[in-house]
Amino acid sequence: MDFEFTDDQLSLRDAVARWVDKGFSFERRHGIAKKGGHTRDVYGELAELGLTGLAVHESHGGMAFGAIEAMVVMEELGRGLVNAPYAAGALVAPSVLAQAPAALQSAWLPRIAAGEALVVLAHQERASRYRFAQVATTAKRAGNGWQLSGHKSVVPAADEADAFIVPARTGGAGDDPKGIALFLVEAGAKGSHVQGYATQDGGRAGELKLADTPAALIQEDGFATLENAIDVGIAATCAEGVGVMDKLVALTVEYMNTRKQFGATLATFQALRHRIADVKMQLELGRSMSYFASLKLGEPAAARRRALSQAKVQLGNSMRFVGQQCTQLHGGIGVTDEYIGSHYFKRLTMLEMAFGDTMHHVGEVSARMTDTTGVFA
Amino acid sequence: MDLNFTADELAFRQEVRQWVADNLPKDISHKVHHALRLSRDDMQRWAKILGKKGWLASGWPKQFGGPGWTAVQKHLFEEECARAGSPRIVPFGPVMVAPVIMAFGSPEQQTRFLPGIASGEVWWSQGYSEPGAGSDLASLKTRAERRGDKYIVNGQKAWTTLGQFGEWIFCLVRTSNEGKPQTGISFLLIDMKSPGVTVRPIVMLDGEPEVNEVFFDNVEVPAENLIGEENKGWTYAKHLLAHERTNIADVNRAKREIERLKRIAKAESVYDDARFRDQIALLEVDIVALEMLVLRVLSAEKSGKQSLDIAGLLKIKGSEIQQRYSELMMLAAGPFTQPYVREAMEAGWQGDWFARFGDCAPLAGNYFNFRKTTIYGGSNEVQRNIVAQTVLG
Numbered sequence: 188m189d190f191e192f193t194d195d196q197l198s199l200r201d202a203v204a205r206w207v208d209k210g211f212s213f214e215r216r217h218g219i220a221k222k223g224g225h226t227r228d229v230y231g232e233l234a235e236l237g238l239t240g241l242a243v244h245e246s247h248g249g250m251a252f253g254a255i256e257a258m259v260v261m262e263e264l265g266r267g268l269v270n271a272p273y274a275a276g277a278l279v280a281p282s283v284l285a286q287a288p289a290a291l292q293s294a295w296l297p298r299i300a301a302g303e304a305l306v307v308l309a310h311q312e313r314a315s316r317y318r319f320a321q322v323a324t325t326a327k328r329a330g331n332g333w334q335l336s337g338h339k340s341v342v343p344a345a346d347e348a349d350a351f352i353v354p355a356r357t358g359g360a361g362d363d364p365k366g367i368a369l370f371l372v373e374a375g376a377k378g379s380h381v382q383g384y385a386t387q388d389g390g391r392a393g394e395l396k397l398a399d400t401p402a403a404l405i406q407e408d409g410f411a412t413l414e415n416a417i418d419v420g421i422a423a424t425c426a427e428g429v430g431v432m433d434k435l436v437a438l439t440v441e442y443m444n445t446r447k448q449f450g451a452t453l454a455t456f457q458a459l460r461h462r463i464a465d466v467k468m469q470l471e472l473g474r475s476m477s478y479f480a481s482l483k484l485g486e487p488a489a490a491r492r493r494a495l496s497q498a499k500v501q502l503g504n505s506m507r508f509v510g511q512q513c514t515q516l517h518g519g520i521g522v523t524d525e526y527i528g529s530h531y532f533k534r535l536t537m538l539e540m541a542f543g544d545t546m547h548h549v550g551e552v553s554a555r556m557t558d559t560t561g562v563f564a
Numbered sequence: 565m566d567l568n569f570t571a572d573e574l575a576f577r578q579e580v581r582q583w584v585a586d587n588l589p590k591d592i593s594h595k596v597h598h599a600l601r602l603s604r605d606d607m608q609r610w611a612k613i614l615g616k617k618g619w620l621a622s623g624w625p626k627q628f629g630g631p632g633w634t635a636v637q638k639h640l641f642e643e644e645c646a647r648a649g650s651p652r653i654v655p656f657g658p659v660m661v662a663p664v665i666m667a668f669g670s671p672e673q674q675t676r677f678l679p680g681i682a683s684g685e686v687w688w689s690q691g692y693s694e695p696g697a698g699s700d701l702a703s704l705k706t707r708a709e710r711r712g713d714k715y716i717v718n719g720q721k722a723w724t725t726l727g728q729f730g731e732w733i734f735c736l737v738r739t740s741n742e743g744k745p746q747t748g749i750s751f752l753l754i755d756m757k758s759p760g761v762t763v764r765p766i767v768m769l770d771g772e773p774e775v776n777e778v779f780f781d782n783v784e785v786p787a788e789n790l791i792g793e794e795n796k797g798w799t800y801a802k803h804l805l806a807h808e809r810t811n812i813a814d815v816n817r818a819k820r821e822i823e824r825l826k827r828i829a830k831a832e833s834v835y836d837d838a839r840f841r842d843q844i845a846l847l848e849v850d851i852v853a854l855e856m857l858v859l860r861v862l863s864a865e866k867s868g869k870q871s872l873d874i875a876g877l878l879k880i881k882g883s884e885i886q887q888r889y890s891e892l893m894m895l896a897a898g899p900f901t902q903p904y905v906r907e908a909m910e911a912g913w914q915g916d917w918f919a920r921f922g923d924c925a926p927l928a929g930n931y932f933n934f935r936k937t938t939i940y941g942g943s944n945e946v947q948r949n950i951v952a953q954t955v956l957g
Contacts (some may be wrong), residue, residue, distance in 0.1 A: 188570075188862065188863060188866070190860050191565070192565065307741065383719070384648065444956060454956045460956065461945070461949075463950045463956060464876075464947075464948035464949075464952045464955065466955075467951055467952075468877050468880060468951070471857060471874055471877055473852075475856035476849075478856060479853075481565075481566040481854050482565060497848065497849045500849045501849050549845050549849075552849060553838065553844070556841065557822060558850050559819075560819055560825060560852065562855045563821045
């Protein structure tokens with residue numbers, strides 16, 4: 188039982204933090220967001236740091252680092268409010284492609300590791316909400332290959348991606364986990380159509396429509412792999428949330444110690460002091476459960492799914508509380524577009540809804556409840 | 565980063581688990597698992613069993629007769645005790661006054677007092693709060709005047725938990741009115757059998773006399789019972805607070821009690837009610853998060869690299885969790901917690917209607933009783949002041 192970071196992990200953290208300090212100012216981010224949230228250049232800079240190869244196996248040119256390294260990077264990207272689709276491209280996609288046939292792996296993983304290719308998971312559908320077994324997109328055999336038809340929604344960086352990982356039905360219906368296969372669809376493939384848009388939190392996403400679009404099969408019985416990918420996404424979301432909260436709390440503390448009203452700094456008023464104590468509570472519970480999420484990623488599926496849902500409940504509550512309260516503690520400046528804090532709040536808000544919101548995961552924890560409770564239960 | 569305990573730690577846990585299974589009397593664990601009334605004898609019987617093994621002084625270093633366990637071992641020990649349904653160790657002797665005697669007492673005081681604490685023979689009480697000094701403890705007024713080789717003590721202590729059983733009491737007393745209130749306080753050990761000491765129980769809202777008022781009327785205390793120097797008592801008391809870190813959260817007991825909550829919810833047919841189950845789920849997340857926080861503190865202590873200054877958070881969250889599980893247990897049983905039959909809190913009591921009410925008898929009382937958890941040990945509002953101080957500087 189040890190929650191210390193290794194020297195290598197600390198160096199990794201430092202490298203990301205230094206890049207943020209030097210190369211990713213709030214002005215730059217704000218400019219990107221105002222122009223629609225295109226971040227492929229930013230993603231390229233993360234690739235130059237070697238970060239896009241973090242989760243890719245060494246045989247494909249990656250570093251084969253583990254969940255804790257991913258967590259460290261996500262915390263720092265959160266702290267810097269980096270709006271590039273790092274988790275989607277460098278963590279979630281490789282976790283799925285590791286299950287692909289060898290030829291497909293060789294075709295894509297080295298390019299992902301190098302940052303040349305951005306591949307993202309396109310799993311959400313308008314009718315599925317957070318129930319990702321609810322898949323209406325269909326797959327049918329066509330000659331030696333497959334063709335997909337359907338509509339995937341709010342796909343990260345959709346109009347900047349080079350390919351999509353698409354869950355589609357080869358059988359079953361509704362929310363049956365059986366019959367869900369995973370495919371790779373290249374951007375611009377015949378019959379595909381992408382409509383990009385800016386997101387509330389300064390990034391980019393889009394709709395992906397497929398009509399008899401050719402696709403490469405990643406895995407035929409793919410639901411377990413999809414579940415695992417969602418959990419990788421949850422752990423990344425939790426870690427990013429910790430970084431975002433850390434920075435927002437630091438901004439708020441600084442503000443409370445400088446802003447004066449009634450002739451005294453905000454930090455002298457007990458009502459506000461108690462509020463920041465409650466914020467600190469949510470931050471530390473959140474950090475604890477983010478560690479928990481990453482440490483549990485390697486567990487067998489049942490324990491992993493339960494743990495990741497528990498973590499997402501805590502982080503969802505923490506992110507909402509910290510975001511709302513830190514905004515309140517800033518007063519009027521906190522609700523302006525020019526102030527950096529409001530952008531942290533918006534990111535926290537969207538992170539709560541990524542990969543299942545708090546209410547959804549409370550339901551998951553309920554459904555997966557056993558007689559015992561605890562970190563090792 | 566690694567979530568798992570080492571092989572040595574796991575072996576240690578197994579050893580403790582086996583020993584507790586072999587030595588914890590079944591009649592006592594039955595009462596704990598069903599939240600029935602524990603007698604003085606129950607509590608002291610278990611304390612003496614632990615004392616004989618050398619484990620009552622679980623946090624003590626070897627030089628004073630403790631097992632010299634690491635923080636992790638101590639946590640595992642507490643986890644196993646809680647899991648098996650052992651009564652909480654009455655902390656005033658082994659956990660609260662002993663570290664002060666070890667750090668600031670004379671060799672004579674250490675020889676005289678520590679063995680009786682470690683063995684569980686002597687029941688200690690805590691004399692801190694007063695009617696006029698609660699959260700603002702430094703405003704305490706109980707006076708101790710030096711006359712020759714004695715102190716003459718006059719005043720009143722309040723909220724003395726289980727003081728009706730106490731044989732000795734460690735008190736913060738005022739020995740000077742000069743300077744800041746904190747600088748005129750001394751740390752005095754008082755024999756509760758001394759003439760002039762009167763203990764009066766206070767019946768709490770659950771109907772139980774858990775705490776007491778302790779009156780001192782010209783009580784003569786030998787000067788040799790003063791710990792350290794006169795007027796330095798506040799410093800010593802603060803040392804005691806710093807000494808208590810992770811077990812204030814009581815997460816191990818919470819893990820046991822949420823299992824009881826699930827049993828009660830099943831028995832009362834609300835476990836499959838989604839609205840109720842979701843409330844258990846939220847509590848479950850709280851408990852896992854608190855346990856992770858506790859493990860982080862232990863890890864930081866083990867590495868010695870950094871200390872996590874979050875004792876206040878542990879107290880706030882731990883106490884809120886205690887209140888929540890007691891609340892949900894009561895809500896699960898609903899109207900069947902309404903009958904107030906004091907005898908039903910005794911093990912083995914058989915009312916002719918009682919069987920149909922299962923484990924409901926203690927639930928409302930426990931809920932009422934647990935309102936104390938956010939008040940005692942430094943109210944949660946005081947804890948928030950402390951947390952805010954560390955955050956805002």
